[in-house]
Amino acid sequence: MRRAMVRTWLVVGAAGCLVAALAACSREPAQEPPREATPVASIPCLTIALVPERNVFEQKKRYQPLQEYLSAACGCPVAFKLLDNYQLIFSEILEKRVAGGFFGSMNGAIAQLKGAVEILARPVDLQGVSTYTGVIFTRSGSGVTVDPKTWRGKRIALVNKVTTAGYLYPLSLLRRSGYSGDPEGYFKAMPFTGSHDAAMLATFNGEADLGACKNTVYDEQVRLHPEIGRALTVLAESAEVPSNGLGVHPGLDPALKARLREALLRMHEREDGQRALRQFGAQRFVATSLRDYEPVITMSREAGVDLASWPLRELR
Numbered sequence: 001m002r003r004a005m006v007r008t009w010l011v012v013g014a015a016g017c018l019v020a021a022l023a024a025c026s027r028e029p030a031q032e033p034p035r036e037a038t039p040v041a042s043i044p045c046l047t048i049a050l051v052p053e054r055n056v057f058e059q060k061k062r063y064q065p066l067q068e069y070l071s072a073a074c075g076c077p078v079a080f081k082l083l084d085n086y087q088l089i090f091s092e093i094l095e096k097r098v099a100g101g102f103f104g105s106m107n108g109a110i111a112q113l114k115g116a117v118e119i120l121a122r123p124v125d126l127q128g129v130s131t132y133t134g135v136i137f138t139r140s141g142s143g144v145t146v147d148p149k150t151w152r153g154k155r156i157a158l159v160n161k162v163t164t165a166g167y168l169y170p171l172s173l174l175r176r177s178g179y180s181g182d183p184e185g186y187f188k189a190m191p192f193t194g195s196h197d198a199a200m201l202a203t204f205n206g207e208a209d210l211g212a213c214k215n216t217v218y219d220e221q222v223r224l225h226p227e228i229g230r231a232l233t234v235l236a237e238s239a240e241v242p243s244n245g246l247g248v249h250p251g252l253d254p255a256l257k258a259r260l261r262e263a264l265l266r267m268h269e270r271e272d273g274q275r276a277l278r279q280f281g282a283q284r285f286v287a288t289s290l291r292d293y294e295p296v297i298t299m300s301r302e303a304g305v306d307l308a309s310w311p312l313r314e315l316r
């Protein structure tokens with residue numbers, strides 16, 4: 001079902017590129033002599049990849065105004081493409097099937113260290129924050145505590161192996177407790193749910209004894225579903241790391257890259273940009289570089305993970 005919904009969004013995105021391209025052709029002044037129309041296929045469409053952090057329809061609703069704003073501000077059609085995981089995003093960027101993507105902090109650090117992506121900007125949320133934390137949680141009364149020794153033999157709901165909050169953070173706590181073996185051997189089960197809200201739901205439903213996700217999604221779900229907040233208890237919270245940043249292939253046309261960066265960084269100065277930002281849940285975008293990812297790099301050292309040698313394509 002989710003793949004069908006994803007395909008629907010991709011068709012809508014592709015149709016949007018076609019409509020924008022045709023509209024661009026139709027804006028020629030009437031007094032100019034007729035000339036041969038530019039083929040639609042030759043008008044570039046800037047495709048940006050996303051991974052599912054929440055319900056597909058909710059994510060589409062959040063990103064649609066941003067897609068429309070960037071299309072107008074960059075002077076070319078922009079479409080968002082939803083992919084199952086960051087490894088697929090890496091593959092499509094390396095194969096130049098997409099121009100870039102929104103990257104979480106761990107995969108953003110990996111991509112920059114390996115020279116596969118240049119992060120342009122990241123959003124500042126409505127509270128004025130451009131970072132997030134990882135949280136580890138359990139059902140109230142489960143007997144699981146912040147001490148990883150109480151995690152042994154339990155079921156932990158994670159998100160993806162290339163997420164700071166949903167994998168790297170709990171692994172760093174496990175390593176700091178002194179356990180150096182295979183993490184899968186420590187837990188009764190270690191499922192990867194694919195999204196942050198799904199990790200919460202698995203714990204809430206009793207399918208896992210504890211879980212991990214980013215605090216922004218945790219807080220959002222608790223606000224939307226108070227019964228989840230009453231049932232779950234946060235055990236630990238990580239240092240702040242950069243919120244999801246928009247990164248592009250380093251080989252992207254420099255002029256187009258500059259237009260995209262400018263459109264993001266000056267978005268809050270325009271009325272249409274402000275409307276898109278409100279729907280996106282942000283005040284503005286801020287410039288971002290590898291220096292901002294130092295907390296992630298520190299956490300990876302604690303977890304015994306070498307980000308610079310992490311494979312971009314192999315994991316599924």
